[in-house]
Amino acid sequence: MSELVIELPGFAGTIFRPGDPDYDEARTVFNAMVDRRPALIARCTCTADVSAAVRFARANNLEISVYGGGHSVTGAAVVDGGMCVDLRGLKTIAIDAQKRVARAGGGMTWGEFDAATQEHGLAVTGGRVPSTGIGGLALGSGSGWLERALGFTCDNLLEAEIVTATGDVVTASAADNPDLFWAIRGGGGNFGIVTHFTLRLHPVGPxxxxxxxxxxxxxxxxxxxxxxxxxxxxxxxxxxxxxxxxxxxxxxxxxxxxxxxxxxxxxxxxxxxxxxxxxxxxxxxxxxxxxxxxxxxxxxxxxxxxxxxxxxxxxxxxxxxxxxxxxxxxxxxxxxxxxxxxxxxxxxxxxxxxxxxxxxxxxxxxxxxxxxxxxxxxxxxxxxxxxxxxxxxxxxxxxxxxxxxxxxxxxxxLGDEGPSRVEAGFGPAKFARMQQIKAQWDPENVFHINQNIPPAPSVPPQR
Ligand SMILES: Cc1cc2nc3c(=O)[nH]c(=O)nc-3n(C[C@H](O)[C@H](O)[C@H](O)COP(=O)(O)OP(=O)(O)OC[C@H]3O[C@@H](n4cnc5c(N)ncnc54)[C@H](O)[C@@H]3O)c2cc1C
The missing domain is CATH 3.40.462.20 (Vanillyl-alcohol Oxidase; Chain A, domain 3)
Incomplete structure (x- = not known):
């Protein structure tokens, strides 16, 4: 991949390539069983960077992985020879303590999120280990110590800003793109890259x-x-x-x-x-x-x-x-x-x-x-x-x-146990609905380095 000309229009983040001093650190994930070497790691600092990275990867036929906190045991954050869209530069958080709402960057960890919300005596159900990414955890539903009182993390998701497979930016909430909003509450990173999560907070402690x-x-x-x-x-x-x-x-x-x-x-x-x-x-x-x-x-x-x-x-x-x-x-x-x-x-x-x-x-x-x-x-x-x-x-x-x-x-x-286990995770009816939604938002299965939900074949693309 060394002959690849790296011009990412609109990208203001940092690129790591094989041989760069911080490349190995950037490609390492939680599970030492995983040792993958992306052609490019694009550390994004804003939503526009994520759009630019997705568009570049698609224009250059690079497979895309998404790095949130790197905790997926399958190592889904990194892909051999492809583009790792690295969200670890997306860490801004805005908290409205009065309304009990946080808007958090998609690359935050739970340690960072909890520290910020606890300054206001607020929290939401979150990962049990601080280095876990809020992204992968919330999109997979999000189980934590407080779930029997507050529901899963995804039950407290109010809105998500999402970069789609075309690089466009859309909002998913109960009011905007409700099908997409339904799918991202448990369906993982199959439908797009969430650049910001808006989460309902609750009084917790400190x-x-x-x-x-x-x-x-x-x-x-x-x-x-x-x-x-x-x-x-x-x-x-x-x-x-x-x-x-x-x-x-x-x-x-x-x-x-x-x-x-x-x-x-x-x-x-x-x-x-x-x-x-x-x-x-x-x-x-x-x-x-x-x-x-x-x-x-x-x-x-x-x-x-x-x-x-x-x-x-x-x-x-x-x-x-x-x-x-x-x-x-x-x-x-x-x-x-x-x-x-x-x-x-x-x-x-x-x-x-x-x-x-x-x-x-x-x-x-x-x-x-x-x-x-x-x-x-x-x-x-x-x-x-x-x-x-x-x-x-x-x-x-x-x-x-x-x-x-x-x-x-x-x-x-779950580790890498094949498509039937992913379907079993949802059950056939929900899995079929997710495939329909996937076909609308990602008909070419651009986001497939994950617990994958392949698109239903027959749905006309929406985006
Ligand atoms: C030590 C440890 C403790 C854990 N504790 C819990 C727990 O308490 N509760 C629980 O529910 N799970 C827990 N998990 C599992 C964890 O939720 C999953 O591994 C989750 O995928 C990790 O998210 P991540 O962002 O860190 O991972 P990554 O490996 O970076 O990403 C995992 C997947 O999510 C996708 N993804 C990540 N961020 C985004 C984003 N912003 N937009 C779109 N896609 C994204 C990636 O593409 C990838 O497919 C734990 C895992 C570990 C290793």
Whole structure:
């Protein structure tokens, strides 16, 4: 690609090419399994840059990837030999504290977004690790600790500014292009590049009661059964998640437990902090080995699992939704997850219910709103040599749980498992509707480096 003449009319950002000093840094993504070399990385600083980059890529027959926060486990942010439209220069945020609305650049991370909105005591459901991009997460619906009270991130999306496959700029909202607005709330980056997200905010903290409980690994089945029963009756303000982990070698972990399998439960209480201990009493009464819970800033709660999720480890992920977790299912899960292939694995059980389940399943592209649990099978390890063993372990664990899964899957937690899994993520009716909308906005499937929804063949293009 070195003979490519680089003239991007209207582009004021920065271009990185192979050989440039910052090229390798710019092409690196979260998952070390991914090592791709784009011909061009176009770091955009404004909407016009994104339009110019898309037009240039199309004129030069370059495949397009979009880099938000680079957290997609499939490495969708980068494409070999193509154009990476890098949004990491799009980080402006305007907050109207009175109206409780934020308009945020499509390349912000959740850490940046939370820090800005918390200055006003406001927030929206956001990613559980601060380095995750708001873009990929929100477009895949957006699951976070506050979702049972506030809905998914996409349930709080009021408007999106979008650069389409032709490089044009359009608005999607309930009033403007409502079909497109429906599709981007769960349908990922299939329909265009979102340069600005306008999100509804809510009063959150800045101080919440929350933290982490740790139980010894051998208590896995007992603790998960108690947790399952607890979340079934818990009020919306009770945010939480349970994970099968390995206890880190940290001072707060009792010496004998360090390096051994454990169960971690994150607590994030959106009610009055003084009521936190009572709200989580059934979990506290289980006598955890570590109860690192207190009143703390929301941004600290948002960072609790960050140390276990550094960029640069090898990752293999899959996921499934469940309508219920029977005792038998819990025993199977705890039996296998309690013997991890890697000390960095995280088998995360996210409860549904609350606000996400009260929104009509048809209201957004994302469905599965009635599912009781979303389990994220996250395999993570260091050193590539042993990759297949870890991948096989995660496949074995998720496979053992298939008899209880609904068949649907949360695309933000899914690796590269082919078109049928993407369709299963939506179900056939929604998938067909998305294909129609894709055909209107991106009939040539320009945006296909993603969990792809191919365009329906027969729809006359609108743009
Ligand atoms: C450590 C970690 C923690 C996570 N925690 C959560 C969590 O709590 N909740 C949750 O729901 N998910 C979570 N995820 C999954 C995450 O939501 C997805 O990986 C998501 O795709 C990441 O978005 P990104 O912008 O960082 O990724 P990228 O890899 O940059 O992009 C992913 C996809 O989104 C598209 N995209 C990104 N930004 C835009 C944009 N502005 N316009 C159009 N398309 C865009 C890209 O083209 C690509 O297809 C986590 C992932 C990691 C690695």
């Amino acid at each position: 101080l919440l009661w929350g933290g982490m409980l740790i139980f010894p690994g051998p208590r896995g089945a007992e603790v998960l059964k108690a947790y399952r029963d607890f979340v079934a009756k818990a009020p919306d303000e009770v945010g939480s998640g349970l994970a099968f982990l390995t206890a880190p070698p940290e001072e707060f972990v009792p010496e004998p437990a360090r390096g051994h399998p454990c169960i971690g439960v994150i607590c994030a209480y959106l009610g009055d902090p003084a009521d936190g201990p009572a709200a989580y009493a059934p979990l506290l009464e289980l006598a955890p080995a570590v109860a690192m819970v207190d009143v703390m800033p929301y941004v600290v709660i948002q960072s609790l699992i960050a140390p276990g999720n550094p960029k640069g480890r090898f990752n293999y992920w899959t996921a499934d939704f469940y309508d219920d977790l029977s005792d038998e299912a819990v025993d199977v899960l705890a039996g296998i997850a309690g013997q991890p292939s890697s000390p960095f694995n995280q088998i995360i059980v996210v409860p549904g219910g609350g606000a996400i389940a009260r929104i009509d399943d048809e209201a957004t592209a994302f469905g599965s709103r009635q599912a009781a649990f979303n389990i994220h099978y996250l395999g993570m390890w260091e050193g590539q040599a042993d990759s297949q063993r870890h991948i096989d372990y995660i496949k074995h664990l998720a496979g053992a749980m298939k008899p209880w899964s609904t068949g649907a899957v949360y695309l933000n937690f």
